[in-house]
Amino acid sequence: MKKFLKEFKEFALKGNVMDMAVGVIIGAAFGNIVTALTKDFINPLINSIGGANFGGKIHLPWTGTGENAQYLLWGDFLTQVINFVIMAFCIFVMVKAVNKLMSIGKKEEVSDPTEKTCPYCQSKISIKATRCPHCTSQLQ
Ligand SMILES: [Zn+2]
Numbered sequence: 001m002k003k004f005l006k007e008f009k010e011f012a013l014k015g016n017v018m019d020m021a022v023g024v025i026i027g028a029a030f031g032n033i034v035t036a037l038t039k040d041f042i043n044p045l046i047n048s049i050g051g052a053n054f055g056g057k058i059h060l061p062w063t064g065t066g067e068n069a070q071y072l073l074w075g076d077f078l079t080q081v082i083n084f085v086i087m088a089f090c091i092f093v094m095v096k097a098v099n100k101l102m103s104i105g106k107k108e109e110v111s112d113p114t115e116k117t118c119p120y121c122q123s124k125i126s127i128k129a130t131r132c133p134h135c136t137s138q139l140q
Pocket residue numbers: 118119120121122123132133134135136137
């Protein structure tokens with residue numbers, strides 16, 4: 001049992017597991033915010049403009065009335081779809097921002113070249129060269 005606890009501790013304290021846990025917690029909190037945004041702000045606004053009803057449901061006539069009656073809860077479904085679209089858009093924006101940050105580091109490397117290509121023999125030569133070491137052509 002002691003060994004098991006020790007192994008678990010090593011596993012839990014690894015950096016990537018902690019990162020993942022933080023990601024899951026932030027993701028869950030973020031999901032709650034998006035749900036609240038849709039439910040408390042967007043649904044009432046759409047209801048007030050278009051007269052759509054997010055509590056809307058359609059009775060399936062063949063299920064009869066009373067306790068056995070079944071409904072298509074399209075209002076709930078539409079709310080979930082709106083939640084998904086907002087989440088997907090936010091994740092897209094975040095991924096785009098992260099990609100941009102990553103590409104800034106790469107561009108700095110490219111913007112400081114140490115080599116150029118000789119226009120006469122296409123050899124890689126020093127950026128400071130005034131005469132090509134391969135074909136001896138004079139360079140500007
Ligand atoms: Zn050359």
